[in-house]
Amino acid sequence: MVSGIWTEEYRPSKFDELVGQDEIVKRVQALTNSMNIPHLLFAGPAGTGKSTLALIVVKELFKKNWKENYLELNASDERGINVVREKVKNFARTKSLGEVPFKIIFLDEADALTPEAQQALRRTMENYSVTCRFVLSCNYSSKIIDPIQSRCAIFRFKLLEKKEMGKPLMKIIQGENLTITPEALEILYEGSEGDCRRAINLLQSTASVSSNITDELISTIISSTKPKDVKIILDYALSGDFQNAKEKLLDMMLRESISGQDV
C-alpha cells in the first residue's frame, strides 16, 4: 500500500546508505567527525543526493537535537534574499544547542539568486560565520559568485549510474512488497536519466496501479511526454485515490497507442 512519498520515507539517513558519491561522502564524513565544518557548496544535477547528504551531516552532528540546530531555506522562494536574511538572522541569534558550537543553514537552489542577491548572501555568511555554517546547493557552481565559492568547500555530485541506483530501488521494492521484472528495472534506470528522485517517483506512480511492475507499465509512464501526467497519477495515489490513478494511467496508455507509439 502506498502511504506517503517514498523519496521522503526511504531517504537515506546514514552516510553509507548514500550511493554513487563515494569520494564526497568520505570527505564530508571526515569533516563531520572532526566537528569542524567549513561552509559547503554542493553542486550537481537534481536527485543525486545533495539535500540528503546535508540532512545526514546535520543528524550526525547534532543527534537528537538536530531539528533545533538546522534551518532549511530555498533561495528560489519568490520572496527573495531579504526573507532569507531575515530568517538567517532570527535563527542565528540564539546559540546552538549541545556540544557543536555552530548551527547549520541549508540553502537550496542558491544559484537561483541574482549576483546582487548573492553579494547580500555573502555578507550574511560573513556576519554569522561564527555561529552558523552554510551548506549551499546548486545545479551549476559557475552560477555562484567567486567570493562565495572561495569561502566554501566545493563538492560536485554526479548523475547516478545504473548499478548504483539498484541499491536504493531494491530497498523500496522489498519494503513495499513489489515485484519487478529485470526488463522493467532496466527501463526504469533508462528513464530516470541518473536522477534517483525521478526513478523513485516513477516507481511509486507505477506501483500505485499495480504492485507487479512490468516493463509495459513502466514504459507507459516514462514515454508519456508530459511529466505533468506522472505528477497527477502520483498525487492521486498519495491521496489514496487509486481508482483515479488507474484511470489516468489507462487514459495515458490509450492516448499513446492511438498516437502509434509502442506501449
Ligand SMILES: Nc1ncnc2c1ncn2[C@@H]1O[C@H](COP(=O)(O)OP(=O)(O)O)[C@@H](O)[C@H]1O
Ligand atoms: N546518492 C544517492 N543515494 C541514495 N539515494 C539517493 C541518492 N540521491 C538521491 N537519492 C534518493 O532520491 C531522493 C532525492 O534526493 P535529494 O538528496 O533530495 O536530491 P537533490 O540532489 O536534488 O537534493 C532522496 O530522497 C533519496 O531517496
Ligand SMILES: [Mg+2]
Ligand atoms: Mg535538493
